[in-house]
Amino acid sequence: MRHKIIQLSFFFISICCISLLLNGCEDDKFDNLTDNRYQTDADKSSTIRLINLTYANQVIANGDSLTNFVVREPGPEENFYPGTKYFPKDGKLIKTWNIPLAVLSEPLTNFKLSVISYSIPRIDVAELNVDNKNHFMDYYVTFGNVTAVPRSIEKPSNPANIKIRILNLSSNDVVSPYDNFENLNVPLSLAWSDGTKIDDRLSNIAPGTYSEYVDIPYGTYQLKVITDDNRQVPGADNSQNLAFDPATSTIALSKDETTHLTYAPIYSYKPGGIYTVVIAPRDFLYYMPTSISGEQLDGFQNEFEIIPDVESSVNMTYARIQLVNALPMDKQLGLKIKGQSTGHMIGFGDYTDYIPVISGKNTIEVTDTEGLVLASTEYDLNPNENYSIWVNSLNGGVDLSIVNNDxxxxxxxxxxxxxxxxxxxxxxxxxxxxxxxxxxxxxxxxxxxxxxxxxxxxxxxxxxxxxxxxxxxxxxxxxxxxxxxxxxxxxxxxxxxxxxxxxxxxxxxxxxxxxxxxxxxxxxxxxxxxxxxxxxxxxxxxxxxxxxxxxxxxxxxxxxxx
Structure with missing residues (x-):
């Protein structure tokens, strides 16, 4: 009997030892794991931003390099760069940089911006001094200039609206004097996609100045920037790499052909968001006038870009609806949501602008000019969606078809x-x-x-x-x-x-x-x-x-x- 007890004890001790060894191995494995997540300790931001509208990809603050200043030769590693404390992704300066508090010093912080690459030796782009006051300030770095512009963080009075302004930093300092580039260094206005000016307060903004913020309903728009004579300013940051015609700033098909269309992005503006439309010299491609093989050159022209000053979170509150009158009758029609009139009456073959409404279950009614309800339905409107209410006579009476538009x-x-x-x-x-x-x-x-x-x-x-x-x-x-x-x-x-x-x-x-x-x-x-x-x-x-x-x-x- 004692022999059996000894055997069991030995077996128990062996199991314990093996467990300890295994646990030790597991501990060693976990101790050696590498945490590849971006470090965000340095991300506590000040209220000051640097808006980089140049090629600059490196930055020095008070003599301290904040970026990696690494140049890769062509090869498998050419697109992989080591991160740094303040730029953990790839160690390069980004377009919109919320300057961390840890970088700022009293009374001023000196920043030097430069660009380096395999084909370009280091070129200094800009130098600026930033004060460490508790204010909301943006420093726009353009080719040849640095402009300090205060920004607003005060939300629109109507939470279904956005606030937007225009900042005209156009200049001819770097715009090519060759190849017949048109002059866009003029007063500029913000317009809807059809060229209709949005508001007088967003119109005729002279170079070197900016407008006040103006409220408009949130939505997906193709806003345009136009001159007094209705010439269109092209959009910047052209991810589709479209070539432009220098004389008209329109999308070109070749050195001799143009589409007559000006690049302007279709952009979704979120409710409660605050935006600046900035115009400044930017680079773009155009066809060499003397080339017969379609060779393209880099040029500079004043172009616009949308900069979020305050980017709201995902829209989980509002939907947008519009009324479309496809009812072949001599009636002006209007729309009611939860018993409230939207105030727009339209005839056959016409449609209204979108209006924001609270998402969820809604009673949708179509009325005539006397307020008589011609058709109604209950519908669950999803947030962040865009609906058209089509009034028709498909069943012989007055019917509604609700279409979700992407x-x-x-x-x-x-x-x-x-x-x-x-x-x-x-x-x-x-x-x-x-x-x-x-x-x-x-x-x-x-x-x-x-x-x-x-x-x-x-x-x-x-x-x-x-x-x-x-x-x-x-x-x-x-x-x-x-x-x-x-x-x-x-x-x-x-x-x-x-x-x-x-x-x-x-x-x-x-x-x-x-x-x-x-x-x-x-x-x-x-x-x-x-x-x-x-x-x-x-x-x-x-x-x-x-x-x-x-x-x-x-x-x-x-x-x-x-």
């Missing part, structure tokens, strides 16, 4: 595997979808010239254009993405399809549109008419097969990016 520039690449690269985003694009809001057309197919399908840059579902029944809303890849490099005018046509045939028979009594019908203000393009305009659109067949011409079947274009 205003983002995100597109599907067709990638598989883990989906990492399945979706990408563009900031400048033209896309549209189709709807059948006409009960006299049981099946409709929308085509381009001679019944041919549209040539989309990215994949779309053919069910979004073929054999559309009245009121059917296709939601899976419904948008056709048109190239910005088109050289010829294209048509938008309607065909009478059937359940078994497509495209069917051309509906010759429905007026044919072209891409140029997407242009809401042709007068803005006085230097040359483009093939189409950028933005997000819905093209719908509305009306009836009526002898009364004003209600006869036709195509309605709704532009969603003002």
């Amino acid at each position: 205003l983002a520039g995100v597109y599907f690449t067709g990638a598989i595997e883990d989906g990492t690269y399945a979706r990408k985003q563009r900031e400048y694009f033209t896309k549209y979808r189709f709807l059948n809001m006409n009960r006299d057309f049981p099946y409709v197919t929308f085509t381009t010239d001679n019944g041919q399908p549209f040539k989309s840059v990215y994949n779309y579902n053919e069910k979004a254009t073929n054999q559309l029944t009245p009121g059917y809303i296709h939601s899976i890849f419904p948008y056709i993405w048109m190239s910005e490099s088109l050289k010829t005018i294209y048509k938008i046509q309607v065909y009478r399809a059937t359940a078994f045939t497509t495209p069917g028979i051309w509906a010759s009594d429905v007026p044919v549109l072209t891409g140029r019908d997407l242009i809401s203000n042709p007068e803005l393009y006085f230097r040359g008419m483009p093939i189409q305009d950028a933005g997000v659109y819905t093209i719908a067949l509305i009306g009836l097969q009526s002898e009364e011409q004003r209600y006869h079947s036709r195509l309605l274009i709704v532009k969603h990016t003002k």
Whole structure:
């Protein structure tokens, strides 16, 4: 019996020893783990920002290097740079840098900005002295200048609005004097996509000055910067690497061809956000005038960029809605949300601007000028979505169709595997979808010239254009993405399809549109008419097969990016 006890004790001791050894190994493993997360201890920010609108990628503060000053030779490691305390990602100066408190000293902090790369020796870009006062100040570093500009952090009085201003830092100091570059160093104004000025307070802002902040509703817009004679200033930070025509600052196809379109990003402004639209000299590509092989050069021109002063969190409160009148009746229609009128009355074939509403379940009512409710529905509006309320007569009475519009520039690449690269985003694009809001057309197919399908840059579902029944809303890849490099005018046509045939028979009594019908203000393009305009659109067949011409079947274009 004693022998057994000894055996058990020995077995128990052996197990304990093995456990201790294993635990020791595990401890060693964990002790040797490397924490690869970015260190954020140095991220406690002051109220001072540096806005870097130059090539500068290195910075020294009071003689201390804050970036890595590392240059890689071409090879496998050329895009991998060691992080630093204040720039943990890759050790390089970024565009918008919230200067950490730990960097600032009394009474002034001296900053020196420079650029280095494998092909460029170190070049000093700018030097500035920053005081350490407790104020909200931005230091805009442009080519040849440093400008201190106070910024606001006071939220809009209406939380569904944004605050926006224009800062004109245009200059001809670095703009190329060769190759016929146009002069954009002039007073400038902020405008909607059709060239309509937003507000007098955002208009005619002289070089070297800035406007006050102005409240506008949040939303997805293609804001433009224009001169007094309606010339358009191009947008900067062109991620699509589009080449420009120096004489007009429009997107060029070659040294002899231009699209007559000016690059201006489509941008989502979040409720409660505060933004500055800054104009300054920036670099861009253009075709060498004497080249026969399409060679491109780097040039400088005054361009605009959107700088968030206060970027709000993800919008979980508001949705946006608009009313579209596709009801073939002699009635002015208005919209009520939860019993409150939105104040806009529109006739047949017209639509309102978007208005923000609280998301969640809402009672949506359409009324006439007397306040009589013609149609109503309960609908759960999701936050951060954009809805069109289509009033129609598809069932013989007054009906409502609610359509969710995708205003983002995100597109599907067709990638598989883990989906990492399945979706990408563009900031400048033209896309549209189709709807059948006409009960006299049981099946409709929308085509381009001679019944041919549209040539989309990215994949779309053919069910979004073929054999559309009245009121059917296709939601899976419904948008056709048109190239910005088109050289010829294209048509938008309607065909009478059937359940078994497509495209069917051309509906010759429905007026044919072209891409140029997407242009809401042709007068803005006085230097040359483009093939189409950028933005997000819905093209719908509305009306009836009526002898009364004003209600006869036709195509309605709704532009969603003002």
